Amino acid sequence: MKAQVPTLSPGAASARIDETGEDEGGIQWHVEVNHPEGEEGDVEWTVKARDEGGLDRARKTVEEAIEHAKTMTHIGFLTMPDRSLFPRIVGSRGSNVSRLRAETGTDITVSREDSLIVIVGESYFSLRA
Numbered sequence: 001m002k003a004q005v006p007t008l009s010p011g012a013a014s015a016r017i018d019e020t021g022e023d024e025g026g027i028q029w030h031v032e033v034n035h036p037e038g039e040e041g042d043v044e045w046t047v048k049a050r051d052e053g054g055l056d057r058a059r060k061t062v063e064e065a066i067e068h069a070k071t072m073t074h075i076g077f078l079t080m081p082d083r084s085l086f087p088r089i090v091g092s093r094g095s096n097v098s099r100l101r102a103e104t105g106t107d108i109t110v111s112r113e114d115s116l117i118v119i120v121g122e123s124y125f126s127l128r129a
Contacts, residue, residue, distance in 0.1 A: 026081030034075040034120060072107065076119040083115055 045062060049055035080086065090097050090110055097108050106121035 027085070028079040029076065030079075031074055031076040034072050071122050072120045073122055074120070076121075078117040078119065080115040080117070086110065086115075086117075089117060 047055060047058045047062065049058050078089070080089075091099070097110065100106060100119075101108055104121055106119050108120075109118045111117065
């Protein structure tokens, strides 16, 4: 799946994160196949709930999450030189991340401990912040 990226007006500045160049400023973007040699087998889950209805909802949520994870074929790692650049990617109150999640179906995790943003999605995706 390739994300639809809005066209910028002529002369508008852009911050490409899917291309490398001479002037990267410490920004690194790396995409690889997600779990190419993943281990097959069973995993035991323990789910607790207050009642049978809650247990059924929890079971359904876990099953849907597992099926969704199976479709995620690639993982991208965006490493920034420092966290001060995160607002350009994340957007006001997470608006850019929310939009990218909705448009591409990717799972996006913004690290709280380091300067890493992890993007997991189907096939190849291209992002523009």
